[in-house]
Amino acid sequence: xxxxxxxxxxxxxxxxxxxxxxxxxxxxxxxxxxxxxxxxxxxxxxxxxxxxxxxxxxxxxxxxxxxxxxxxxxxxxxxxxxxxxxxxxxxxxxxxxxxxxxxxxxxxxxxxxxxxxxxxxxxxxxxxxxxxxxxxxxxxxxxxxxxxxxxxxxxxxxxxxxxxxxxxxxxxxxxxxxxxxxxxxxxxxxxxxxxxxxxxxxxx
Numbered sequence: 278x279x280x281x282x283x284x285x286x287x288x289x290x291x292x293x294x295x296x297x298x299x300x301x302x303x304x305x306x307x308x309x310x311x312x313x314x315x316x317x318x319x320x321x322x323x324x325x326x327x328x329x330x331x332x333x334x335x336x337x338x339x340x341x342x343x344x345x346x347x348x349x350x351x352x353x354x355x356x357x358x359x360x361x362x363x364x365x366x367x368x369x370x371x372x373x374x375x376x377x378x379x380x381x382x383x384x385x386x387x388x389x390x391x392x393x394x395x396x397x398x399x400x401x402x403x404x405x406x407x408x409x410x411x412x413x414x415x416x417x418x419x420x421x422x423x424x425x426x427x428x429x430x431x432x433x434x435x436x437x438x439x440x441x442x443x444x445x446x447x448x449x450x451x452x453x454x455x456x457x458x459x460x461x462x463x464x465x466x467x468x469x470x471x472x473x474x475x476x477x478x479x480x481x
Contacts (some may be wrong), residue, residue: 297367321352326374330385330410331362335387344383352438353380364388369397385409392416411457426458430465438474449481 300425325348329338340399341357348355360367364387374382375398382399386392387409396416407420437447451463463481470479 306355322354323352324354324356324357325381325383326358326377326379327371328358328367328374328385329360332357332359333362347429360385360387362387362390368392368395372398375399375404378402379404381405381407383407383409386411386413389413392474424458426461426463427468430462430467431469432465433462434466434469434474438470438477441477443474444476445478446478449479451481 310429327344328339329341332338332341338393345357356379358370360370367384367387368391371382371384371392375395380457382404384392384396384406386408388411389408393415394412396406396413396418400417406416406418407422408418409422410424412418417444441447447465449466451459467479
């Protein structure tokens, strides 16, 4: 039974967070679309190289799908590149993307510091850069969209309670204890559970 609750909570959290973030990150797509329209050329047919964090993560797959959907609605060509959670691979991917001369770069960095050289190369080439979650300390980017991880954790708690009911025992699976984002999600989830669903016991 605990395993079922664990899987349900995980999927509920992924669904809630991915929905919230894909809506927010649509702002990056819309921002580029607006910039293209302001230039008098429109967004139709524009190409965006999207260097994703890593498609081995279920949450990232859902996130990418949401952004691709919005890009398609704007008539843009979105080329998704799997960063595989590898910061060194992403460095190569960003530099390679610049050589393809896309109309924009959308990057979700694993290690933003390592991507400074790639962002600066894009700046030199006149390619607008949009960043998700982890901003590089140097280089210029036209848009930055972050995610409220604490609110995402609370959304996961609400969805979990909706799916499993108001009583029982659930097992919380946590991200890396060294990750500030994971700790914020943990806090948001547990604070909401304690405040709104006290009859649901959380174990981790």
